[in-house]
Amino acid sequence: MTAPLIALNGLTKRYGSFTAVDGVTFDVPEGSICGLLGPNGAGKTTTFKCMLGFVKPSAGTIAIAGAPVTPATFESLAYVPERASLYDNLTIADHLALYRRSYKHFDAARADELLALFSLEAKQKARHLSKGMRTAAALVLAFSMRPRVLILDEPSSGLDPIHQRHVLDLMIEAAANGAAVLFSSHQVGQVERAADSVAIMKRGKLIVSSVIDDLKSGEKIIEAVFAGPVPDLGDLARDPRILRTEQTGSLLRVVTRDENDAIAQRIFTLHPKSIRTIDLNLEEIFMNAVSGDQQ
């Protein structure tokens, strides 16, 4: 096995007594897209900055393609920050020329295609671009580098829905060609569509890291209605496969983490009047994760 293109191990960043990133460990292998979700202040951007060497971690390690980050890493790594960094007095064409000189895999023909895709004019100066156009220009630069590793912080901020879809398509194409993509987003639907795995952060900690389809297979709500009050659940209440239970009168709702079929069977032995399993989408799973009491 080759090393995953992106590997974080116990990444920690403290600012005085405040821990912005707390022991974060996850991988993004070749050909994979990982969506990073979390409320504002969860530590997503700090994680990115540590990964890129802009901020020195307090503890833990980062490996890109199996090696620590050095200036040479950036030959095959593209980063698009939430606020695109462009030179205000240069045109988009000037930026492309800079990139062509700086990156040996830079694909000029690809850059032209992408400019057209995002309806950008090469002769426009960066300072005349709207927020969305700046983001688009930064994405054109990043994807034209043909990078093996892409780190995108809110890559669709300010973009219209059609351009947002283009961004997802570009990530999918890059992954299909073997790149590893890590992107943060507040739009859970984008992660659900384009990513195969998800990492959810809350207050600096990684609280979920999983293949999205596996999360959806495991996390369900089992809803049972009884003729009278909900009976005593016995040791089922402490089953580690259960995330949470809620009871109101004759209604029992159980949020499962895993093996929901087996748990439904167990509940069935308590003779409910009716029982059903409700699928949860990623947004609901995300809300369960970040709003729960569990750390």
Place this chain on the structure above:
Amino acid sequence: MPTIFTVDPRSGVPLYLQLTEQIKRAIALGTLVPGEQLPTVKALALELTVNPNTVARVYRELERDGVIDTSPGRGSFVSAGPEARRAVADVARSAFEGAVREAKSLGLSREETHELMMRTIARWYEMENK
């Protein structure tokens, strides 16, 4: 191949299950015929705007079930073997199971469910004979 699949990423049903079911259904309906080539993982991922690893997982599972044959360098093809036929029967079976589970969960007795099923069968199969 024209787009004949529609997946809903916002559903709680895993994407790979949605797509696996749809490909089996397309084979059952004859929209995809034995020997027909499926799009590459990359092409289908881009067509549907879904993750390539998810599509790769679908192809792996279909291959495992004998529904498609994949040969490196040539691509994936709808299998002509009996496994393909059996696998598509799975689609009907799981729909059937879902219906029975729902009836049971609504508190219907075995007899009531059976009665309901027989009436439904009578209705749909008679329509066909008329």
